[in-house]
Amino acid sequence: MTTTIQMEIDETTAGIYTAAPQEDRNRxxxxxxxxxxxxxxxxxxxxxxxxxxxxxxxxxxxxxxELESINISGKKSAFSSLWPCCVSPAL
Known part of the structure; x- marks a missing residue:
């Protein structure tokens, strides 16, 4: 059994997903x-x-x-909290 959920993602990712063949979207x-x-x-x-x-x-x-420049829903990038290893000054 499956169900549909809604989630917010950036436009580029949404475009990639919607352009993908149905088989790839299933995967x-x-x-x-x-x-x-x-x-x-x-x-x-x-x-x-x-x-x-x-x-x-x-x-x-x-x-x-580049990570910090990604704008998600009008907010600064969520990457800094999700992947601190990528946005630390040591990078």
Missing amino acids: LSVLWGVLIREYQAAPSALGRLMNEIGNKAKERGLTAE
Whole structure:
């Protein structure tokens, strides 16, 4: 059984999702389900996953300034609270 949920995401991500073939959107839905269940089972595991994602972003050259420049719902980037490893002055 499935249900529909609403969540706010940035326009670029929404565009990528809506442009993806239905098969890929189905896979992304499965991935979201896994991520959310992982969060419920062990919130610290989600933190480790987020740190890993942040570290990979750094490895690929994404800077703290680029992360902070992302505007989410008129607020400063949520990345600083989600991935402090990526927006620290040491970056």
